[in-house]
Amino acid sequence: MNPNQPHPLTRDPEQDGFWGWIDRASVWAGGWLNPILIKEARQALKSKQFVITFFLLLASSWLWTVLGIVTLSPDVYYMPSGEDMLQGYYFVLALPLLGMVPLVAHRSLAAEIDDGTFEMLAITKLSSMRIVLGKLNSALLQMMIYFAAVVPGLAFSYLLRGVNMPTLVMMVIVVFFTALLMTTAALMIATLASHRAWQAFALLAVLGCVLFAQFLCAGVCLGGIVGQDAGSMPESWLYVGVFGLVGSGCMVLFVKAAAARIAPVTENRSTGLRWCMFTLQLLWIFAMMLIPMHYANHTPDAYVDAEPINFAMMILAGFWLIMGALMLAESPELSPRVQRTLPSTFLGRMFRMWFNPGPGTGYMFALCSGVAAFATMAVFSSSAAFLNIYQSPSTHPVAMALLMSGYLIFYLSAVRIVCLVLGRWLGRSFVLSIATLAFVLFGSAVLPSVGSVLLTGDLPQAYSPLELPNWMWTLDEAFSRGIGLSAAMLVFLLGAMLWVLNSLLLAREFSYRRIAEPTQLRMEKQSEALV
Amino acid sequence: MIASSWNGPAIELQRLCRDFGSTRAVNDVSFTVPPGGVFGYIGPNGAGKTTSMRILATLELPTSGDAFIQGLSAINDPDRVRGRLGFMPDGFGTYGDTNCAEYLDFFARSYGVIGRDRTRRLRRVMEFTGLDQLAYKPIRGLSKGMKQRLCLGRALIHDPAVLILDEPAAGLDPRARIELRQMIRALAAEGKTILISSHILTELAEMCDSVGIIERGCLLATGTVEEIRRQLRKTRNILVRILGDVAPAVKLLQPHPAVDQLEGERGLIRFHLHGGDDVQVELLRILTDARIDVLDYATVDESLEDVFLQITQGHVQ
Structure with a gap:
């Protein structure tokens, strides 16, 4: 970094050859990415919070690997021990994903409103929906990076036997999905409180949601999915699919509500939300009819x-x-x-x-x-x-x-x-x-x-x-x-x-x-x- | 810059009102700024300047009335107005951990400036605002003057046709103020329409084609400084320089019904004249007919500050 040199952002990619082509293609593709995602990624990569969390996660993952092997020895050498190891990796993954990511997303949007930077964003061509989606995308990016740090641990659990691949995949899907749902809820709550007094309550609400999600998700993943080997049961996939569908509807509703809250008041902020509520209702009816019908077809009594x-x-x-x-x-x-x-x-x-x-x-x-x-x-x-x-x-x-x-x-x-x-x-x-x-x-x-x-x-x-x-x-x-x-x-x-x-x-x-x-x-x- | 077929005023406020509880911050304000014009918005603190500028910048809603940028309503079509508008607020938040180049790059993307256009605009704006030397510097380390430059750069990054600058020179040292004034002059020369508010009236008088004086939410006068002076001018300030003793001249002028507040000492006579050019000529003739040696006989223009003080009463809301 030489201050006398023009900043790379002010230079067009001029290099020839394959790498030049890659450079030009990535600059072109970057032009279509959500600007908030780019800004947040730049800020996150420089922030101490992200670096500390990532390395803490990496260290916890390695530490659990060592501790797990030590405590499970000598059974670990000849007995399937993957399930026990997976329980530790679950917490290493779920704590930042269900705790840190929603809180960071909430603070990120609340800080924009609080610090007066939101006004500068509001007068650009970015729509309120793109602003919220940018925050959500950046949370998703963080989740992917944290997940990448735990992947070797998850693979290690699988290699130790005792846990099959569909169960592992189901657990990861449930954790990711719950984290996304919590993040959208946290973003929506951030837009509800514009005054400092309310922001404290909003933060408390997010903390409450996060704790509840941690508790619920741990119960579902460890007791239900990993404990019951749910991945191998088609019924479990039906439940994951059905609740995933309804949960997706909730996510869209939260995102739309957050966008509506920060949109100009002369805009139509209601019609889109109403369509979303209506769709969510249809999904709920579909889900609630599908489950009894499934049982009607798969039980000897065949009743609804x-x-x-x-x-x-x-x-x-x-x-x-x-x-x-x-x-x-x-x-x-x-x-x-x-x-x-x-x-x-x-x-x-x-x-x-x-x-x-x-x-x-x-x-x-x-x-x-x-x-x-x-x-x-x-x-x-x-x-x-x-x-x-x-x-x-x-x-x-x-x-x-x-x-x-x-x-x-x-x-x-x-x-x-x-x-x-x-x-x-x-x-x-x-x-x-x-x-x-x-x-x-x-x-x-x-x-x-x-x-x-x-x-x-x-x-x-x-x-x-x-x-x-x-x-x-x-x-x-x-x-x-x-x-x-x-x-x-x-x-x-x-x-x-x-x-x-x-x-x-x-x-x-x-x-x-x-x-x-x-x-x-x-x-x-x-x-x-x-x- | 968005191409526009609009031939009307670049900025137009139509009977704008804005209430905050029981306080009327902006009260029935209307004015227009033609394309390429520089309009100075003057008023004491709390007069309603910032509120009306924020309404134009699509950040506030009026209680009644409308505001237009190139014929498009800032209230009902804010998304279209934003592309044509650069707003530099009085106070603004920044992302302290990003550097100047990243900050401007982010806003260029947010305004939809992509590809080579973005790099070109970044180069142009950084060069224009003198930020090219500070491209790598984190924003939290910038001085007030540099932050103002950065904010101006942000307002210019998408090459808007209209600029709204709220107290851009507030808190700047004299050098930074002069540099900022030069930048604004250059922008005006490029044909941008500028609405600017400032407390430094002498600077505004030099830059602006027309001004609007606002107090307690009401627009008290609009037009060029000369037009406002003329509207206000019930009397003219006349300065006469005499060779020799002023007493005979004072004796001649004093009884004239058009002369008021006459003062004379050390070869100089000052008085207020009630009446037009004909009366002014008549008085000169009286002096010359009496063989008084008149070296100078001139009308003294009031400064913008004088005009401002005459119009406003120093009321604060």
Whole structure:
């Protein structure tokens, strides 16, 4: 490095021959890479944190190899000891991948916002999605480098026998996948906290996620995959595939949410996210139907167990409640930029209007998607019952679908009404929506008990229809003794009444029409199209 | 640089308002800057300059109104505006562990400048800003002046048509300030449209084709310095140099109804004149008819600082 020489970045590759060609090709290819990835890679290679982590990992890997052989001797020379060795290598790999990488990705994005460098990025041509993807790619690159340091150890475990290749591959896939999922979640959490006070909470949330993931992944990988030799069982691959599919949907949702948070507010930040939620729902329904169908085909009794489908409905109701509450925080005003892209045809307006940004459309989108999903799952279970390949769950799927629809409509409608009132003083925010949701859920869960104490002086001893607002007890009842169709219908009707009240306040958002593009913009687009 | 068929103003603010809680930081501000123009944005601290510049730079949203760069809205088409705009903020974050060349290379890539274009732009910008000697130096080791050069280089890396420079000379030593001024002059000579804010009004007066004076969010005056002077000018400052005693001349001028605040000593007479060119000529004639030896009879121009002080009242929000 001679300061008097021009910097290599300011010189074109001029060398002839094969190496010159390689040089030119790599410069050309580098031009198409995400700039954030290049910057982060340059920074990481210079950072002490990366160098220390990498060498610590390398040293731990070698240290475990030596320690493992010493402790397992002399059995290691004639008994299969790969499984024992692999447990040590698992921790050497999982600790940085599930711990360090998500935390570094979180800090990297949070620091951009905190240090004021994000503003400089925001005025470039990089879209918010490319910024988030750049951070994710750089996390992936770090994961690959860390993995490379542990590969010899993993190969060594395999050579010691006792662990087969599919199990080894499955373990690595699960660790990598969980690390990626945690990284996307960490990136999303980084965008939620723009003030220093909130950043501490955000960091705590990431730490919590990371610890939970470490615990869960260790249980799954060591107890489930390595311990049970899951790689050789096709069922395990089905589970990995199905949860991988749903997990991928979650990853895309997290990445899109992070990008939406840092995008300009005049941009349409909602439609893409709604498509993503919708796709995630489809994946969830597919996964939850596939597993009972698989068992129906592979067990001697050949029945469809509907209990997991009821469970899937409950998870989905929770998903749409949270997503619906978040969408309630959107602004009802559409920027001219968004209005330019609204559907203009009758059919377009009919089917795509629910994807337009806004709290009203978001509310309807969450309700319609949730109810449609519950109906689909109930129809699936009912058709299995019709075909006589059905094991009856505690609560009939139709009753469960009505109950879940009723709860979703009731609670989301209540949250919307409360947010509309409070929003006048506090302004719209996702914190308000989520806090309101938590308050409404908690309030309705304790309301019957409070009523009982006030009226009888004692807590209720047994479940009765009066406990229907208490969703916790009702769900417990639904999965133990079962809930009748009439009780589910009652919840649905209560929800429908609140929906009617809400629907009166929706008209404004549905009155938005597509507007024309400004002349200058239209001319530019035309000239670009010609080029 | 993005080719544009736009023939209108390069920068346009239309009835821009921006509220921060109960404070109106920018209040109904409108002005235009023609292509190739250099517009000086003047105002005391907290006047609303930075807020309106940040709105133009697509970093803030107005409460109402719109801002345009080459006919494209900074509010509704920020992604298209960003390619044509170079923004140099008052304070900015940097990546301390990267060096100058890497920093500029990163921003060139971020603006979509690739291949040989990128290396050419890097060479050009580093040479222009004098950073070629500091290419290997980590940013955390740069002085304030060098960081300002780097920030200007970053703003220029994609060869934008419009530059927004917020207090580029703040905190610089005199030499760095002069060098920065030369750079801005060179950019103006290249035909770039520049919107610049500064507290050093004498420098702005030399560089700018027109200025806008803003206080408490309101644009108080716009136009060339001369136009603003003329708008303000209810009186003219007249300076008369006399050979010999000034007392007879003072005696002649004092009673005239157009003369105000007359002072005379050691061969010099200063007064404010109410009226136009005809009255000024009439007064000269009075002196010459009385055979007073007039060496000099001139209107004294007010500096931009005088104009600024006359227009603003020193209110801070």
